Amino acid sequence: MAVGVPAVEASGLVKRFGGLTAVDHVDLRVDVGEVYGILGPNGAGKTTFLRMLFGLIRPDAGTLRVFGRTWGDAGPSMLDGVAGFIESPRFYPYLSGRRNLNLLAGLDGGGADSRIDEVLDVVDLAGRADDKVGGYSFGMRQRLGVAASLLRDPRLLVLDEPANGLDPAGIRDMRALVKQLAAGGLTVLLSSHNMDEVEEICDNVTIMRTGRVVYHGSIDQLRAQAPDPSHRLMTSDDEQALRLAAGHRAVAVSVHPDGGLALRAQAADADAYIIALGRSNLAVRALHLEIAPLESLFFMLTETDPDAGFDAPAQTQPDTLTGVTS
Numbered sequence: 001m002a003v004g005v006p007a008v009e010a011s012g013l014v015k016r017f018g019g020l021t022a023v024d025h026v027d028l029r030v031d032v033g034e035v036y037g038i039l040g041p042n043g044a045g046k047t048t049f050l051r052m053l054f055g056l057i058r059p060d061a062g063t064l065r066v067f068g069r070t071w072g073d074a075g076p077s078m079l080d081g082v083a084g085f086i087e088s089p090r091f092y093p094y095l096s097g098r099r100n101l102n103l104l105a106g107l108d109g110g111g112a113d114s115r116i117d118e119v120l121d122v123v124d125l126a127g128r129a130d131d132k133v134g135g136y137s138f139g140m141r142q143r144l145g146v147a148a149s150l151l152r153d154p155r156l157l158v159l160d161e162p163a164n165g166l167d168p169a170g171i172r173d174m175r176a177l178v179k180q181l182a183a184g185g186l187t188v189l190l191s192s193h194n195m196d197e198v199e200e201i202c203d204n205v206t207i208m209r210t211g212r213v214v215y216h217g218s219i220d221q222l223r224a225q226a227p228d229p230s231h232r233l234m235t236s237d238d239e240q241a242l243r244l245a246a247g248h249r250a251v252a253v254s255v256h257p258d259g260g261l262a263l264r265a266q267a268a269d270a271d272a273y274i275i276a277l278g279r280s281n282l283a284v285r286a287l288h289l290e291i292a293p294l295e296s297l298f299f300m301l302t303e304t305d306p307d308a309g310f311d312a313p314a315q316t317q318p319d320t321l322t323g324v325t326s
């Protein structure tokens with residue numbers, strides 16, 4: 001149950017670029033203490049939303065409050081307690097990580113300098129702090145960007161696709177860092193185009209496509225609405241396996257376009273069918289998960305025409321789905 005002023009509250013937010021509506025009447029609420037994901041494919045409007053949050057561009061309509069403040073009421077102090085970066089953080093490559101943070105701390109003032117060792121430690125860069133940033137990997141630069149944000153001792157950390165462009169180890173480290181910061185009580189708003197990432201680290205999610213919200217909800221609700229996982233199945237006799245499926249109403253089995261069979265079912269129903277295949281002397285030669293349920297849902301939501309009346313996992317209103325009270 002959410003209490004108090006939300007960290008971020010957008011209502012009817014619109015941003016147009018000429019004839020293109022990049023953010024189209026978006027409502028969204030991020031409560032203090034949660035990790036919130038804005039998920040969508042390229043061009044969905046995620047970065048445009050975050051740029052409005054940082055005051056880099058102005059909305060054409062709607063309101064955006066950060067800890068209850070609007071740009072109109074508070075001007076730049078709307079961003080008090082907020083830190084983060086859009087796209088990738090930029091640093092002087094010929095200076096060390098520590099020196100870059102020194103310069104930023106000087107701009108921020110307020111004793112940020114005394115936090116440099118601590119934040120380098122948090123992002124696991126203490127051992128490389130005196131090396132030039134030009135020699136850092138992309139993942140290290142992203143982590144230095146988080147360190148620079150933490151210098152401000154924020155209450156809200158905003159990250160735009162923080163794991164984008166990282167290798168698998170960098171992705172793992174960045175996700176672990178975000179989870180660690182969230183566990184320490186920091187509110188995090190991040191954008192992503194990766195369902196796995198959002199599922200792993202976020203409590204609640206808004207899914208966007210072409211500027212519009214197609215889903216708001218908790219990750220648990222999203223999981224509950226996801227379709228059955230889809231597998232590719234190879235057996236010693238696919239025709240007989242297909243016939244056997246007729247007696248298992250909870251599984252959907254069809255001929256896979258690339259050979260073998262396509263099996264769509266919940267895990268327990270798929271298990272029962274596979275056991276039945278064995279009992280009928282049919283060998284299972286391969287069973288691969290092709291599309292994970294949430295990934296499949298993401299494609300359904302973001303590749304279906306929003307005006308076509310897509311009705312499976314319905315769009316839910318922000319304040320009904322997270323169980324929050326206004």
Ligand SMILES: Nc1ncnc2c1ncn2[C@@H]1O[C@H](COP(=O)(O)OP(=O)(O)OP(=O)(O)O)[C@@H](O)[C@H]1O
Nearest residue numbers: 017020022040041042043044045046047048049193
């Ligand atoms: N300054 C701009 N001028 C014109 N069009 C813009 C501008 N910024 C963004 N757009 C357009 O607005 C739409 C949303 O872009 P945005 O960058 O917000 O999407 P995104 O969800 O962050 O996607 P990506 O993951 O590709 O960054 C896109 O069609 C983009 O081309």
